[in-house]
Amino acid sequence: MISQIGSLLAIYFVLWWVVLFMALPFGVRNRAEAGHSSDEIDGTDPGAPVAALMVRKALWTTLISAVIFAIALYAYRAGWLGVDRLVKLMGIPL
Secondary structure, three states, rough: OOOHHHHHHHHHHHHHHHHHHHHHOOOEEEEEOOOOOOOOOOOOOOOOOOOHHHHHHHHHHHHHHHHHHHHHHHHOOOOOOOOOHHHHHHHOOO
16 A cells, blocks of 8 residues: 555655746746847846746646546556556557
């Protein structure tokens, strides 16, 4: 039972990071795109974001990951998503 919970947490953790990396580019604007003056602050990259909005992205990532994880877990428990079925779909002989 403990190993099953650990496996589920590990799968959710990997899924969360994948979704986070997919969400990172959304809403990012540099100084020029945000309408700030063209004067650059010394020592900053011209493409650096004005506001990364990481808290909002982390919350959305958690929500989206939880929904995807719940759907995948339901599909696995219902028998729609299993190793045997995936092997057959990919055409790999056992």
